[in-house]
Amino acid sequence: MELLLGYYLDQFKDAPRCSLYDRRKRKQMVEYISTMIQGCAANDDNVQETCKEAVSTLVRYHKKAKTANGTVCMMGKYHNILYVAMKLCYLWQLKDHETVALVLHEIYSCERTFERIFIGAIFGTKAPHYIAGTRVVLNLTCIFPKFDFLLGWKSDFDDQEENIRGLVYFLDKANYARLELPFDVGGEIKLFRFIDLPIESCGKTSATKLSVQLGLPDRLLILLRFGALTVNDKDVVTVYDHILNRLMEFNHCYPYNLVACLQLLLRVIPMVKICLPEAANMITKDSVIERYGDLVDDGLLPLSRCGFRPPELKHLSRCTIRRKLWENFQLPTGIRMLPLPVTLHRYLDILED
Template structure:
């Protein structure tokens, strides 16, 4: 199988036009071709039908071809078919549920080394299959939004198991937090907060996506609260759901402190500012029970919730979200609570 794949890339693929995989239709045709090859080679194995091994051989061959073409060009990716073959490999890895974590992690590393983003794996799950064409000029390799979501979860699982982190200057980010270039270099969580994508937001937070609560311009809690404030008490369901999901992750609402008001800033000033801002600026949301008084400093935060936040942080540090929750020796109801499924 491995020899067959290498021969294809060396004897057939190299003679194809550079832009032969620019069209999604052409990529799907190649996926279907190799889907048949993988199935045929697996059935031809002497010991047993090994689809996993056949799929792994193809992905590794695609990675070798991409790496070789880049090395021959002075460590600069030629893009075109030389790069798009990685997305053919990604689609086949997902279709055959390739479980070899090392191979899938290498695939993600190769994509990032050229693009410095994973937007072609995220945008389809966030916006559906049509929007990426208008946002970034390409079409998703997965057939519909549901398959895009399943594919994203598949790669999130592998990235988590492989403890993948990517350098962006002096900052290291995990796969789930890498900014999307075509969306103003915003992280996926920020985009979902802006559009009110509560279902995808829950998925990403379960996998340990981080909320940039310290950034005064991108604080997701304040973004949602301000949008709800503008609705004149006709609260959009998706925004309300986003707020409730985020409140399951953070110990308490942390609002941006106006330093001009507190020249001698200290903990007590911060605490009083939080309380006063909530009471004055978002009082109607308190009355409508959108903001729990125990999550905004008006009452002590529930010990159960603080324990959930602490446990999730420890699991996040060890790349164990969300599946490591199932290993905890606690009742199923508490596992669901820690996994953000209930509040």
């Protein structure tokens, strides 16, 4: 497999720099290499190993081109070939999480974002044409006009449903690989998990916060199940503060999608955290009534989640178990391994309350 793919990539060197800019060209390459994988695999049991070899060869090809350019990615076809590798991982459902993580790490080392994966799942496959890749591209095109062909990136997935399935696949493999990547936050380098990495072209907002802002409970459920907002940090506070303030704008006539988002968010923390002028990140009964009395009266903000009553022991147990599973990169797959009834599995997996 490596030898045949090597011959193919030797011919690829003569292709134009923008040869993989068009999604159709990347799709053609994916189909061609998929045919090679199927032909080289002696049987079904050998497909996974053959796919792994093909993906690894593509990653090495990118690294070689990058090294030849002084460790600076030339973008263009040499970078876009990583998205061919990414799509092959998804199409063949490659189980080797280390190889999948290697592809993700190589993409991130050049782009410092995974927006081309996340944005298609959140906005749909047409949105990346206008949004994804803008941080990488706009800065380059201002200095080097030759990079203008990178504008208008289109998702490698056929539709939004496939994009969501692809996101779930990569979230799962990133968890198995315990993938953590550095990101500059105000001059300080911090490690982020794949699911929590900010999206540059959306104001460095996480996919979770973006789903809440847009009122997308189905996407939010996926992200929360995989451990988003498990850590009580500033990002968690701003997410809850945003959804509560948004709901207060509707004067007792609340949109279903925002209510659904709040209900999901209340399943993953012991008690709601909100921003207050007098004491940031702290909450008192009087302050809750003053700011969100309508939500308390209408039952959207339960008394057990805002300080009036202690949270239920069952809910506190869920938060604690999920936190321990998150620390070990076991959300949500580790839930099914716990010796508990199926109904409790669903409760821990925030599929029901």
